[in-house]
Amino acid sequence: MGHLLGATHAGVALQTTVPPGLEPASTEDAYQAQLAFLQRSRSGIGGWKVGAKSEDGPIQGAPLPLSCLHPTSSAIARGAFPVLGLELEIMFCFDWAFTPRSTPVPEEEVMESISAVGASIEIVSSRLAGWPDVPRLCQLADLQNHGALVTGELADYHEGFDFRRPQAHLTFNGADVFKGQGSNPAGDPRRLLGWLVNHCSEHGIAIPAGTVVTTGSYTGMFFPREPGLVIGQISGLPPIHFELS
Template identity: 40%
Template sequence: MRQMQALVASLVEAHRSRRLIDEAQASGLVPANADEAYLVQQLVLAKLGGCAGYKIGAGSPSAEPQCAPLPAHKVLGAAAGIRRADYGWIGLELEIAFSFADDVDQTFAERAEDALDAIDTMSVVVEVVDSRFAAWPNVDPLLKLADFQNNGALIIGDTRPYDRSFDFITPQVNFRCGEHTIASGRVHHGAGDPRRLVAWLVSRMLQTGRSIPARTLLTTGSYTPLYMANEPALVQGEIAGFGAIEFHIA
């Protein structure tokens, strides 16, 4: 328990001060298991304010997903942009996020699979990948999970009504940072259909007695390789037949 409390305190301080946790300190803070890492997420979130979203990911179509809450102050409209100085790293990933018009609560407990039919909107988003650990990415996976699974921010672009017929598995995309093309053409989602991640999160939340409030953004993993942005730049992303996103890194 003392070690877990130390990890929570270290992560909260790193968020607030933007001073990274050094490798020697991190080695003594590794959670015992995934359940403890998820508990650390919730305790850190409680210190930072409310939750405005979740990130969900899986390494393959058959892999068990993982998730992390997104602090409300780090879910941003594209017009706001971001500042390089606010992050240890700025990794960029182009994703799709979903939301519900109404709370997903215990009325879905016996029919979690119906939650997909309740999706109301989908958004083009960019996840900013960041870490509170100086040795990142060479950090224990359980520390990464505790640290909001390396989330720095979620930037929201075009939002439209949910279209269940859209090709979520292999869309056409264009994604640029400044003069660098990160991805262009048809891409494949690593988890298969990303909506399976939404269904998984709904089931997990209901099993733990929690709900997903209306308009909570559920971002579902990257369509593009992780790109590390080291300089101020204009970031532009487009998912064909869906929408676009554009914001500045200042």
């Protein structure tokens, strides 16, 4: 996806269009475009995003460039993104490494591999002109509309945590963006993890131990119009914050 790569050069927020003849023809084509984008940009995989629009709907995911992961308390330039939305999410961390195999990875094995959990804030962005009114498969190829991920501190994973409807609080410059019981469109986001591990296995991609996976918004998407301080809190997890400069 050379068009997407060109939209990231020189630290300037640009957008591009994908000629109709180069649009992905299938979901598999979009996934191959994701990997080609990372290869051409010489970026390693720092983590993954995965999500679904309903509790029983299809699951999709994308690799996250290592250069686009930022720890809590970072300062991130607003001008680096042509469009910018914020989502407060929950991320999981695998304690085990997964390497490609010839048979499906059992769900139980994936669940046993979860070592830690934390809050994350995804910066949703797009390198495609006209977003969000662009073809769905082009959005998937564009790393599923990924701009950056701010990662919070990790806490030990507990099965009994309320992953479906935790209390969530997101503020921008001290004003509430969301406060109350959050919900993830996918339902319990842990159901997404087995899909991801097997997706990577089928595509010959290893998942190292310590990999983080962010799993969709609990607060909807917020579009800030100015620089400011972003603070997120999901009850039971360490708070997360960063400066949008």
